[in-house]
Amino acid sequence: MKEILMKYLAKYTTLTEAEQQAIINDLIIEGFKKGTYLIKQGDSPTKKCFFVLKGCVRQYYLDDDGKEVTSNFYTEEQAILLFNYEEPDQSSNYSLTCQEDCALVVADVESELKMYKQYTELESMTRSMMENYLAQAQNEYAKFIRSSPEARYKMIVQNRPDLLKRVPQHQLASYLGMTPESLSRIKKRIQ
Amino acid sequence: MKEILMKYLAKYTTLTEAEQQAIINDLIIEGFKKGTYLIKQGDSPTKKCFFVLKGCVRQYYLDDDGKEVTSNFYTEEQAILLFNYEEPDQSSNYSLTCQEDCALVVADVESELKMYKQYTELESMTRSMMENYLAQAQNEYAKFIRSSPEARYKMIVQNRPDLLKRVPQHQLASYLGMTPESLSRIKKRIQ
């Protein structure tokens, strides 16, 4: 499991193998059963973040009508970064729930900051990763906005085909910004 | 003009005033006339990024049909971060053009990295800002996806009313993921 993390450190830093090991040994890997909530909407602001080693985590919120709106699915090798601790007065805007049995790296912000102090390269790596995430998010956003629900479905088929099998369709529909009925019809339409 | 930058440094770092001054004196502030292109789609990958002190910069790309799709408007105190240098083989996906006369901080990646080496706190600040940007982007995305064109228009009226006056409507429409005709009708519908 920890090889995945080693891969990251090796790729983005020039830390020695010993240092890499030291860092990884400090990390906490936890297992979570399907259905577990990592955070619930309304909880006091999280100081935690996660990295998915195995499984699938769904992020959602309840809209004004009380309906679940799925805003993300996190799967293998994706980081779950909810930065609502930046507005410390606000409670969590989202819920995080395990769609499957999961293995996650669990980190809290304080120890993260400590680590940055100890290994400045680690912070460089994080900065660089954040830039990548942001770039990706911007690109996806730009494409998505301009797409019809049908085009969005085709995109997900292209980019994250695994989700189609791992995730209930009505949740996928809401993630794609459409109704379950629409998704059903689109699937039929394009066979 | 430089006070804005000082504000950032003071807010997010504990650098001494002298250090802050030194950093800011290293920055290049350039003026650009309305209509100037900062980058053109297809250019070789940029090593530059910008920070808007004054004016409005539009980011757009040409879709498969050759139509302009506006993916962002950057105004005062917003950073323009195009991280396509992460995929060094690819050319720029976007064009950046000045909608108005602009004053921008122009930075290039190499000198940025050098500065990080010199002032590690500066990299901390950047990491933290990136996390904020990302969080913001994710939140906006989640809201947007689930909204109708009409709801999106209302959101922009709420959040960035200045854009309504600064920007041609057909560009705004494409930024909101709708046709100019739709935007015109929506405006009429809700007076």
Place this chain on the structure above:
DNA sequence: TATCCTTCTTAACTTAAGTCAATGCTCCAT
């Protein structure tokens, strides 16, 4: 096995957005 609950599909209807086309408006340049 029978029952219940959730999910998915299908249908009929409504509506808002896309498309195409024509008309006006504004600003700019000559």
Place this chain on the structure above:
DNA sequence: ATGGAGCATTGACTTAAGTTAAGAAGGATA
């Protein structure tokens, strides 16, 4: 001032997605 280009509005029509409601399929549980 005039003409032209680009932009905004409006209308008629088409279409895809939302809404509501009903039924079918699949899984879990007793």
